Amino acid sequence: MRFVDNTFIDLPDGWEDRAESATEALVDGTIVADDRSSVWKALKESLEELSNGRCWYCETNIPRTDNAVDHYRPKGKVQGVEFSEDEKTLARYNLNPEHSGYKWAAFKHENFRFSCQHCNEYRKDLQGTGGGKWNYFPLVNEPERAYDELDEDNEVPVLLDPCKRLEWRLLSYDKSGVPFSRFEKDSPEDIKVRLSIRLYHLDQKRLNEGRVGQWRLFKPLIDDAKKWYLKKLRQDQGADACFEKELRKVGMWFHPKSKNTYLGFLVYQLEQDKDKDTLHPWIGELIRTVG
Numbered sequence: 001m002r003f004v005d006n007t008f009i010d011l012p013d014g015w016e017d018r019a020e021s022a023t024e025a026l027v028d029g030t031i032v033a034d035d036r037s038s039v040w041k042a043l044k045e046s047l048e049e050l051s052n053g054r055c056w057y058c059e060t061n062i063p064r065t066d067n068a069v070d071h072y073r074p075k076g077k078v079q080g081v082e083f084s085e086d087e088k089t090l091a092r093y094n095l096n097p098e099h100s101g102y103k104w105a106a107f108k109h110e111n112f113r114f115s116c117q118h119c120n121e122y123r124k125d126l127q128g129t130g131g132g133k134w135n136y137f138p139l140v141n142e143p144e145r146a147y148d149e150l151d152e153d154n155e156v157p158v159l160l161d162p163c164k165r166l167e168w169r170l171l172s173y174d175k176s177g178v179p180f181s182r183f184e185k186d187s188p189e190d191i192k193v194r195l196s197i198r199l200y201h202l203d204q205k206r207l208n209e210g211r212v213g214q215w216r217l218f219k220p221l222i223d224d225a226k227k228w229y230l231k232k233l234r235q236d237q238g239a240d241a242c243f244e245k246e247l248r249k250v251g252m253w254f255h256p257k258s259k260n261t262y263l264g265f266l267v268y269q270l271e272q273d274k275d276k277d278t279l280h281p282w283i284g285e286l287i288r289t290v291g
């Protein structure tokens with residue numbers, strides 16, 4: 001996961017009016033959200049463009065599909081979920097009072113996330129436990145659940161949100177690309193990270209391998225930039241220009257239009273660089289610019 005800036009989205013002519021009337025009808029109970037799915041589907045391409053076709057949750061390149069617009073706050077009945085006592089399986093429970101969905105947010109573009117089916121749809125894995133975001137929307141503190149738009153800001157969602165500038169930085173990864181929580185057991189951050197990994201299935205083998213594969217391709221660029229940086233410090237001829245060229249290549253990887261993926265992992269790897277704070281302070285600067 002990495003930050004996706006959804007501040008500006010291209011809205012088709014008349015879209016806001018259609019969204020507003022759909023919201024009214026949904027809140028009135030004259031329609032169900034899916035009756036007007038054309039409203040969110042109309043933004044699919046605009047959302048897709050913001051990440052160059054990658055899932056905002058797991059960064060996988062998404063094959064063309066009709067169901068790529070996920071509602072961060074569920075549009076339908078919300079199902080309670082938490083870890084079971086064994087800390088591995090998920091326990092589902094009914095919310096009390098029942099929550100029929102975040103109707104006020106069903107047609108709000110700020111609530112849309114471009115997502116692969118693996119991250120947003122319910123499924124059972126081999127252990128028979130439910131995964132996928134589906135209609136789960138756990139909160140750090142369940143009694144703060146919003147049943148009304150005015151109370152929405154009281155909620156602290158558990159699921160990591162790629163549209164929050166800093167939240168993706170809560171994820172840590174081991175050398176095999178497997179995400180984990182670095183936070184104190186059962187602290188709010190720990191619950192957020194562990195449950196997000198589980199519900200988005202961020203520790204899926206394919207993703208772990210993909211992350212490591214990208215790092216293998218990316219690391220030589222960093223090694224070259226390091227080499228030229230040291231030469232530049234020694235004022236070797238041409239070293240300044242060569243360092244800039246290497247840095248440019250690195251920057252291309254992180255450009256929103258780049259084809260490269262699993263950038264959250266690459267940033268995390270850069271942060272672990274042992275020379276970052278001593279020999280190569282430019283790495284810290286680089287991280288600040290790509291975040």
Ligand SMILES: [Zn+2]
Nearest residue numbers: 055058116119
């Ligand atoms: Zn995904």
